[in-house]
Amino acid sequence: MNPTVARLTLRGLLGRRRGALLLVVPALLLLVSALASGSSGDGHDLTVKILGQLGLGTLVPILGLVVGTGVIATEIDDGSIVYLLAKPLPRWEIVTTKLFVAIGTTWVFAAVPTLLAGLMLYGTRDGVTLGYTVAALVAGAAYSALFLLLGVVTRHAVVVGLGYALVWESLVGNFVAGARTLSVQQWARSVAETVAGDAAIGADVSFGVAVPLLLVVTVAATVLAAVRLAGLTLAGED
Amino acid sequence: MATITIDKVSRWFGNVVAVNDISMAIGPGITGLLGPNGAGKSTLIHMMSGFLAPSTGTVTLDGAPIWRNQEVYRKIGLVPERESMYDYLTGWEFVLANAELHGLPDPGAAARRALGLVEMEYAQDRRTGTYSKGMKQRVKMASALVHDPAVLLLDEPFNGMDPRQRLQLMDLLRRFGADGRTVLFSSHILEEVEQLARHIEVVVAGRHAASGDFRRIRRLMTDRPHRYLVRSSDDRRLAAALIADGSTAGIEVDERERALRIQAVNFQGFTTLLPRVARQSGITLYTVAPADESLESVFSYLVSA
Numbered sequence: 001m002n003p004t005v006a007r008l009t010l011r012g013l014l015g016r017r018r019g020a021l022l023l024v025v026p027a028l029l030l031l032v033s034a035l036a037s038g039s040s041g042d043g044h045d046l047t048v049k050i051l052g053q054l055g056l057g058t059l060v061p062i063l064g065l066v067v068g069t070g071v072i073a074t075e076i077d078d079g080s081i082v083y084l085l086a087k088p089l090p091r092w093e094i095v096t097t098k099l100f101v102a103i104g105t106t107w108v109f110a111a112v113p114t115l116l117a118g119l120m121l122y123g124t125r126d127g128v129t130l131g132y133t134v135a136a137l138v139a140g141a142a143y144s145a146l147f148l149l150l151g152v153v154t155r156h157a158v159v160v161g162l163g164y165a166l167v168w169e170s171l172v173g174n175f176v177a178g179a180r181t182l183s184v185q186q187w188a189r190s191v192a193e194t195v196a197g198d199a200a201i202g203a204d205v206s207f208g209v210a211v212p213l214l215l216v217v218t219v220a221a222t223v224l225a226a227v228r229l230a231g232l233t234l235a236g237e238d
Numbered sequence: 239m240a241t242i243t244i245d246k247v248s249r250w251f252g253n254v255v256a257v258n259d260i261s262m263a264i265g266p267g268i269t270g271l272l273g274p275n276g277a278g279k280s281t282l283i284h285m286m287s288g289f290l291a292p293s294t295g296t297v298t299l300d301g302a303p304i305w306r307n308q309e310v311y312r313k314i315g316l317v318p319e320r321e322s323m324y325d326y327l328t329g330w331e332f333v334l335a336n337a338e339l340h341g342l343p344d345p346g347a348a349a350r351r352a353l354g355l356v357e358m359e360y361a362q363d364r365r366t367g368t369y370s371k372g373m374k375q376r377v378k379m380a381s382a383l384v385h386d387p388a389v390l391l392l393d394e395p396f397n398g399m400d401p402r403q404r405l406q407l408m409d410l411l412r413r414f415g416a417d418g419r420t421v422l423f424s425s426h427i428l429e430e431v432e433q434l435a436r437h438i439e440v441v442v443a444g445r446h447a448a449s450g451d452f453r454r455i456r457r458l459m460t461d462r463p464h465r466y467l468v469r470s471s472d473d474r475r476l477a478a479a480l481i482a483d484g485s486t487a488g489i490e491v492d493e494r495e496r497a498l499r500i501q502a503v504n505f506q507g508f509t510t511l512l513p514r515v516a517r518q519s520g521i522t523l524y525t526v527a528p529a530d531e532s533l534e535s536v537f538s539y540l541v542s543a
Contacts, residue, residue, distance in 0.1 A: 004338040008324060015326045078322035083381060086287065086316045087339040088308050230306055234289040234318075 005084060005097040013070050013105060021066060022105070025059045026113030033117035047122040048201060051132040055114050056192070057185055060139050061165035063110045064102075068147025069157045071098040072225075076151065076232070085232060092226040099148055099222055106140035131196030139188035142214050145221040146184065152225045152232070180204045187214045240300055240313055240388040240420050241265045242286050247295030249281055256281040258444040259295075264422050268415035270435030271424040272455075278444040279424040280319065283393045286422070287316045299389065312340075315382030319393035321374055325367030329358055329377045332366055336381040345384075352380040356410065372403035379410070390414060392423040396430055408434050432456075464502045465529035468512070471522040473498050479515045486511070499529065 014022070032054060036046050072095075075081040084094055114136040118129025143165075150157040172179045173186065180186045186203065190210035193203040203210075242264040249257040257278045264286075271279050284290035285297045288304045288311070297304050304310050324332055333352055337345035353359050356376040361369065366377060375395060382390060390411075396404050411434060415421050425431050431438055432452045440448040440455065448458055470476045477489045477498055485507035490499040502508035516523050 002339075004335050008327075008335055011326060012324065079318065079320040080322045080324055082289070082316065082318050082320075083323065083336060084339065085289070085308075086311050086314070087336075088311045088341065089339060090308070230308075231291070232289070233291070234284050 001100060002089065002093050002097045005089075005094055006101050008084075009071050009098050009101045010105075012074065013067065013101065018066065018070055022063065022109050025063045026109055029055055029059055029113050029117050030120075033120045037120050043122055044126070044128070044200070047118065047128055050121060051114060051118055051128070052189070052192075052201065055110075055117065056132060056135055056139060056188060057170060060106075060110045060114075060136050060188075061143055061169065061185065064106055064140055064143025065147050065158065065161040065165055067102045067105045067109075068144045069151040069161060071102045071144075071151070072148055073151030073157045077155065079234070081232070082234070085229070091230040092223075095148070095152075095222060095226040095229055099145055099225075102144035102148055103141045106144050107137060110140050111136040126200040127196040128200050131192035131194075131201050134195045135188040135192035138191050138214055139184055142184045142187070142218050145218040145225075149221040149225040149228075152228045177204065181209070184214070184217070186210070239266050239418060242304075242389065242420065242422070243296075243298050243301075244282070244286070245296045245298070247282075247285065247292045247297060249278075249285065249290065249293045255444050257285075257292075260441070260444075260446045261295075262439055262446060262449065264420055264439075266415075266418045266420050267436045268411060268421045268423070268434055269437045269439060270431035271422060271439050271441060272426070272428060272431045273424075273441035273447075274426050277426075277441045279426075279441055280393055282441065283391055283422070283424055287314060287391050312385065313387055314389045314391060315385070315387035317375075317378050317382045317390070317392040317395055319397070321371070323366055323374065323378060323381075326365060328363050328365055329353065329369070329373075329380075330362040332377060333362075333380045333384055337384045340385040342385060348384050348386075349380075352384040353377075355383055356380045357406070371398040372400060375399060375403070375407070379407070387419070389420045390422070392421075394425060395423050396425060396427070404430075464508065466500045466502065466508075466512075467495070467525065467527045467529050468498045468500055468523065469496065469525035470498075470516065471524070472519075475519060476516060476521050479519050479521075480511070483507075483511050483515070497525065 013019070033050055036050055039046070072081070075084070111133055115129060115133040118132055122128050124130070147157065147161050150161050154160055168179065169183045169185045173183050186205045187210035189201065190203040190205045190207050193201045194207045244260055244262050247257060247260050248255065260282070271282065273279050281290065285292050286304065288307065291305045299310050299313060302310060327335065330349065330353065334345055334349040337348040342348045353362050356379045358373065358376050358380060361373060366374060369377065395407060399407065411421055411423065415436065423434070436451065438450060438452055438455050439446065448455055468476070473491060473496070477491060480486045480500065481489055485502055485504045486500060487503045488501040492499050512526065513523070
C-alpha cells in the first residue's frame with residue numbers, strides 16, 4: 001500500500017461526476033427494497049430476486065466496472081499515469097494499492113447496501129441476507145481485479161467490461177449452462193448458497209469449484225495488471 | 239553528472255519506422271533535440287524516459303538500461319508534453335504528491351523548494367485545472383524537479399507559452415545546465431533551440447541528420463554544397479548560363495540521364511538563381527530534383543523554420 005497513490009486514486013474516483021454515479025447504484029437498490037418490503041408477496045422469493053438478480057446480477061458488476069476501470073483506466077487515457085510511473089515505485093505496489101481502493105469502494109457502495117436491503121426485505125432469516133452480503137463482498141473483489149486489469153490492457157475497458165458483465169454473464173449465462181462455470185456472478189452465488197445453507201439460495205457452480213476460481217481470477221488479474229503496467233507504453237504524439 | 243546513451247536504436251510501429259538507427263550521447267549541459275513534427279523526437283524522449291522499449295539497440299543512463307527499470311527515476315525528471323495532471327489537485331497538492339511518491343525524507347520542504355524554483359507559490363493553492371498553459375508547464379517542471387534530478391527531459395516545453403513565460407523557462411533551464419545537470423528538450427523551432435542549447439541534435443524523418451553546436455548546424459545549412467538533378471528544354475545553354483554565376487560550383491552533363499548534375503555552393507542563392515536564369519534565357523525547366531533527398535529535406539526544413 002502506498003498512501004499517496006491511495007489518496008490520489010480515491011480523490012479521482014469519488015470526485016466530481018463519478019462520485020455521484022456511484023451513489024446511484026446503492027440508492028436504486030435501497031429504493032426498490034423499500035418499495036418491495038411494503039408489498040405482501042412471498043418474502044423469500046422477492047428477496048432472492050432483488051438481491052440476486054438486481055443486486056448481485058446487475059448492480060455489483062456495474063459498480064465493479066465503474067470502480068475497477070475508474071481507479072486506473074482514466075489516468076492511462078489522459079496520460080496522467082506518467083506521474084505515478086516516472087517514480088522509483090514498484091509497479092505491483094501501484095496496482096495493489098489501486099486494487100485495495102477499488103475493493104474498498106465496491107464494498108462500501110455495493111456490499112453495505114446489499115446488507116441493508118436484505119435486512120429491510122427479509123431480516124436475518126435463513127441466512128439469506130448474510131449470504132448475499134458475503135457474495136457481494138467476494139464478487140466486488142473479483143470484479144475490481146478483473147476490471148482493473150482490463151483498464152491496463154485495453155483502451156476500451158468499459159466496453160469490454162460491459163460486454164462481459166451484461167452479455168456474457170447475464171445473457172449467455174442465462175441460456176448456456178456451460179457459460180455459468182466461467183462467471184464471477186455464479187461463483188459468488190455459490191458462496192452465497194454455502195453461507196446461507198439449506199438451498200435458501202440456488203447456485204449452479206459448486207462451492208469447491210467457485211472459491212478456487214475466484215481466488216485464481218483475482219490474484220492472476222492483479223499479477224498480470226502489474227506486469228502489463230511495468231511495460232506500459234505511451235502513445236507517441238508523432 | 240549523468241549521461242544518457244542511445245546506441246544504434248531503432249523503433250518501429252507496425253510498418254512505420256519512427257526512429258531509424260540513431261546513436262547519440264546526451265551529457266551534462268543543455269541539449270536541444272531539433273526536428274520537424276513527426277520526426278521521431280517524442281519517440282526518442284519516450285525511450286529516454288522509459289515509456290517505450292527500443293525495437294533494437296539500447297538506451298541507458300550511466301550504463302543502466304532505462305526500459306523496465308524504475309530505479310532510473312531517482313535521477314530522471316520528466317516533463318511530459320501532455321497537459322493532464324490530476325486537475326482536481328491544487329498545485330501544492332500535486333507537487334507534494336510527486337515528492338511523496340519519490341519517497342523523499344521531507345516531501346513538504348522539497349515541494350516548497352520546487353515551487354519556488356518555478357515561481358509558482360502565488361498560485362499553489364489553486365486547482366491545476368484552472369491554470370493557464372504556461373502555469374501548467376511550470377508546475378509540471380516543479381513536479382519533475384522535486385527530487386533534484388541529475389537529468390531533466392522536456393518534451394516540447396515551449397509549446398503554447400507566451401514570450402515572457404518562454405524567457406522565464408529558458409532562464410531556469412540555463413541555470414540547470416550551468417549546474418552541470420543533463421538537460422534535454424525537444425522543439426521544432428530552430429530559434430528556440432539556438433537561443434538555449436549548447437549542443438543540438440537534429441532528427442529528420444527518424445534519422446539522426448546532424449549534431450553539433452548551433453554554429454556548426456548553421457554552417458552545415460549554408461556552406462554545404464547541394465546537388466541537384468535538372469532537366470530542361472536546352473540543358474547545354476542552361477549550363478552555360480548557370481556557370482557564370484558564383485552560386486554554382488560545378489555542372490556535369492549526364493548524357494545517359496539526359497540531365498544536368500549541378501553542384502550548388504549556396505542553397506538559397508541557387509534556388510533563386512535557377513528559375514531566374516531559365517526565364518531570362520527562355521529555357522523551360524522540366525525537372526529540378528535534389529540529388530541527396532534525405533539531407534536536402536533537412537536543410538530546406540531548417541532554412542524555412
